[in-house]
Amino acid sequence: MEERAGSAGGMAGQRREKLLHAAVEIIVERGYADTRIADVAKRAGTSQALVIYYFETRDQLLTEALRYVEDRWYAIATRRMEAIDTSAGRLEEFIALMCLPEPGDEPEDSWLLYLDLWAQSPRNPAVAAIRQKIDDHSRETIRSLVLAGQAAGEFAAVDADDFAVTLSALLYGFVVPIALEDLATGPTQAFELSMEYVSGRLGFPWNRRRARN
Amino acid sequence: MEERAGSAGGMAGQRREKLLHAAVEIIVERGYADTRIADVAKRAGTSQALVIYYFETRDQLLTEALRYVEDRWYAIATRRMEAIDTSAGRLEEFIALMCLPEPGDEPEDSWLLYLDLWAQSPRNPAVAAIRQKIDDHSRETIRSLVLAGQAAGEFAAVDADDFAVTLSALLYGFVVPIALEDLATGPTQAFELSMEYVSGRLGFPWNRRRARN
DNA sequence: AGGGACTGACTGAATGTTCAGTCTAGAAAC
């Protein structure tokens, strides 16, 4: 153990984040319902009691872990999209982020987390709130992208709300087979079919390029 | 390890089905992971030991319950679709069955089951197989409907496979908010947006009617 | 009588949470 814990804030904050990171890993491996405090503690190299010391209850640990993932995902997504200047390009990036797993992905980016998120939602209000926020965020991202693209003359005049609801559903529908590695609907196919729908509906040109390393 | 207990006998068969029915109810109420043998036994009015007597393990009980639901759903769907004579009408019925919950619905028709099905799939091969079968079945249903409609001149010439994959994803994407009663994407909206996509893509006329008794 | 359907009582293995402290770093007191 190199570091001593004393200094207020700094050390404790790091410890907290390490626990969250460990929790996410275990959730992906064992599933939300089968994630034990003991597993998380062992993965983080500490005691069970410490986990409770930081999070009070198992439930709070797990829900905070989900929030942690969600916040990180959108932070990355926002940064990546802002680096692109056309609405069509941004929308394509958004779709790629959802459909195409990337080589250096952390386990915490696994879509498996979303399946657990959905399954826990009906009986866990805290989880349900996280899911609602993610879904709203997704729809709003698409909606504002469409409006911006229409204002810039890139996109045809479709109802932005209806389009957002539909595309969001389509993408989450693809999340299931992608997360479960269903051979019948691979990431590339999901990406291309999504782009075909989007470009067709919004009336901008798009052709299968992007080998996505 | 022989055959399952009394799969042929009258009384035993009924008992078995009652247990499955109870299991489905409990899964919908408490969630797959939190479904206890004791809950199922109590709901069915028998003892825990009897449940094990019929199903050997908790896992077999739960996976068989999922199979039971799936079989019943498709039996009903097939019957309903066969009562309609146009491909467009059949497709509409299929979409309605997926999007619009009906008044007299048994709890076992709840889409909540699907969320659990997906969440269990990554770590439970038996569940994964059921999910795969359901998904394949869904895609194949759509695909053959499209081919039939094209042969009859009802539908435009789209790639039936791509269309099936896309529509299947869209519908399952709508299943999430419908099951979770997300106000942002209600059943009626999901149905109408799905039909708009389908009619637009396949090139047949459709207008918002159907009050769905 | 015999066999299948069925049960109450039990067990052993988890597992979330509590608890009674230990240890350390720095502040306060001297």
Add this chain to the structure above:
DNA sequence: GTTTCTAGACTGAACATTCAGTCAGTCCCT
């Protein structure tokens, strides 16, 4: 500058409960 004190970080060991699965035996039909 040394000692004392304090608060927070952290832990090992229990505790209390929950559950899947076992077992010895009962009931009932033929």
